[in-house]
Amino acid sequence: MKRERLAILGASGSIGASALDVVSRHPQRFEVVALTAQRRWKELLEACRRFEPRWAVLGEADAADALRAALRREGIPTEVRQGATALAEVARHPEVDTVIAAIVGAAGLPPAWAAACAGKKILLANKEALVLAGGLFMEAVARHGARLLPLDSEHNAIFQALPPDYDRSRPDDFGVRRILLTASGGPFRERPQETFPAITPQEACAHPNWSMGRKISVDSATMMNKGLEVIEAYWLFGLPPSRIDVLIHPQSVVHSLVEYRDGSLLAQLGTPDMRTPIAHALGFPQRLEAGVRPLDLVRVGRLEFEPPDLERFPCLRLAYEALREGGSAPAALNAANEVAVAAFLQGRLRFDRIPALIEATLAQLPKRELDTIEAVLEFDRLARDRAESLLAGEGA
Numbered sequence: 001m002k003r004e005r006l007a008i009l010g011a012s013g014s015i016g017a018s019a020l021d022v023v024s025r026h027p028q029r030f031e032v033v034a035l036t037a038q039r040r041w042k043e044l045l046e047a048c049r050r051f052e053p054r055w056a057v058l059g060e061a062d063a064a065d066a067l068r069a070a071l072r073r074e075g076i077p078t079e080v081r082q083g084a085t086a087l088a089e090v091a092r093h094p095e096v097d098t099v100i101a102a103i104v105g106a107a108g109l110p111p112a113w114a115a116a117c118a119g120k121k122i123l124l125a126n127k128e129a130l131v132l133a134g135g136l137f138m139e140a141v142a143r144h145g146a147r148l149l150p151l152d153s154e155h156n157a158i159f160q161a162l163p164p165d166y167d168r169s170r171p172d173d174f175g176v177r178r179i180l181l182t183a184s185g186g187p188f189r190e191r192p193q194e195t196f197p198a199i200t201p202q203e204a205c206a207h208p209n210w211s212m213g214r215k216i217s218v219d220s221a222t223m224m225n226k227g228l229e230v231i232e233a234y235w236l237f238g239l240p241p242s243r244i245d246v247l248i249h250p251q252s253v254v255h256s257l258v259e260y261r262d263g264s265l266l267a268q269l270g271t272p273d274m275r276t277p278i279a280h281a282l283g284f285p286q287r288l289e290a291g292v293r294p295l296d297l298v299r300v301g302r303l304e305f306e307p308p309d310l311e312r313f314p315c316l317r318l319a320y321e322a323l324r325e326g327g328s329a330p331a332a333l334n335a336a337n338e339v340a341v342a343a344f345l346q347g348r349l350r351f352d353r354i355p356a357l358i359e360a361t362l363a364q365l366p367k368r369e370l371d372t373i374e375a376v377l378e379f380d381r382l383a384r385d386r387a388e389s390l391l392a393g394e395g396a
C-alpha cells in the first residue's frame with residue numbers, strides 16, 4: 001500500500017508533538033514529508049532525526065541556519081527552507097497528500113488556504129483560520145475538492161456524532177436540532193472574580209485537564225477559546241449561532257454533543273488526550289491505535305454540567321456577538337484577542353483587561369465584507385494595529 005504523505009505545520013508545538021506520536025505508531029501507513037515551525041529548531045531537529053522528512057521549514061532565518069548546520073553535521077538529508085512562501089509551498093506541494101494544520105493564530109491561515117486551494121486533505125487544529133476566513137475557506141475546500149477534518153476535540157466529537165453523509169448546507173434534513181460544545185471552564189471557573197486582576201501568565205497556562213500551547217491556554221482561561229470554537233462550529237457544521245450552545249463540563253470527558261429532533265443526544269467521550277481526535281482524523285473512516293489510556297468511567301465517577309457565566313467570562317459573549325454581526329467582526333475579534341493575549345503573556349496587560357481591549361478594538365473598527373483572502377489578511381493587520389494603539393494607552 002502506498003503510504004499517505006504528510007506535511008505537519010506547527011510540528012514543534014503541542015498538537016504537532018501529539019500528531020508525531022500518533023504517526024510514529026503507524027510507519028507502514030504514513031510518511032512524514034514536511035515539518036514546520038517558527039523558531040524552535042531544536043524540536044524540529046529531534047523530529048527530523050526520527051522521521052527524516054524531505055523538507056523542514058522555519059519561519060525565522062537564524063533558526064533555519066541553525067537547523068541546516070545541525071542536520072549537515074548529523075548527515076540527515078532533509079532540505080531546510082525558510083519563510084512564509086516556503087511554508088505555503090510545502091502545504092500545496094504535489095508530493096503532499098495530507099496537511100496537518102497546527103500552527104497557532106492567524107499565521108496559520110495562508111498555508112491552510114494554500115492546502116485548501118490545492119485540494120488537499122486538511123486536518124485542521126488551527127481554528128483561527130476558520131474564525132478569520134470561514135466563508136472563503138469552506139468555499140475553497142468545496143471548489144477545489146479538498147477534504148476538511150476537524151482536530152479540535154469538540155469539533156471532532158461532533159463530527160463523530162453526526163451521520164457520515166452529513167451535509168452542512170442542510171442540517172434540518174438530518175434532524176439536527178443543535179450542537180452542544182463542552183468546555184472545562186478553565187483554571188478560573190471557581191476563582192473569586194475580584195482576584196482576576198492578579199492572575200499571572202503561569203496561573204493562566206496551568207489548565208486543569210489539557211496540556212496545550214500558551215496562547216490556547218490563555219484563551220481557555222478567558223473562555224475566548226470556546227468563543228472561537230463556536231465560530232469554528234458555525235462554519236464546519238452550518239448551524240446558526242442560536243443552535244450552537246456551550247455547556248460547562250469540568251471533567252472534560254464528554255467532548256461535545258449533538259441533539260437530534262427526536263430528543264436523542266449523541267456524545268463522544270474519552271480521556272482528554274488530543275491523540276484521540278488526531279488518530280480519528282488520520283485514520284478516518286478507520287480507527288487507529290493512538291496510545292491513549294482508555295477512559296475509566298467508574299474512576300471518573302461523576303459527570304457535571306452547568307451553563308457558562310458570560311459576565312464572568314465576557315470573551316464568550318463577544319465571540320457570539322461577532323459571529324452574529326458577521327462580515328469582518330470575527331476577524332477583528334481574533335486579531336484583537338491575539339494582541340491582547342500576547343500582551344498579557346508579556347506582562348503588558350492585566351488578565352481582566354483582555355476582554356475590555358477586545359471590545360474597544362471591535363468598537364473602533366470599520367465593518368466590512370471581506371471577499372478575498374488578501375482583504376482578510378489586510379484587515380487582520382489593520383485590526384492588530386488598532387489593538388496595539390489601544391494597548392499603548394492601557395498600561396499594565
Ligand SMILES: NC(=O)c1ccc[n+]([C@@H]2O[C@H](COP(=O)([O-])OP(=O)(O)OC[C@H]3O[C@@H](n4cnc5c(N)ncnc54)[C@H](OP(=O)(O)O)[C@@H]3O)[C@@H](O)[C@H]2O)c1
Nearest residue numbers: 010012013014015037038039040103104107125126212213
Ligand atoms: N494544544 C491543544 O491541545 C489544542 C487543542 C485544540 C486545538 N488547538 C489549536 O491548535 C493550534 C496549535 O495549538 P498548540 O497548542 O499546538 O500551539 P503551540 O504549542 O504554541 O504550537 C504552535 C506551533 O505553531 C508554530 N508557529 C507559531 N507562530 C508561527 C508563525 N508566525 N508562523 C508559522 N508557524 C508558527 C510554532 O512554532 P515554534 O514552536 O517554533 O514557535 C509551533 O510549531 C492552535 O490554533 C490551537 O487553538 C490546540
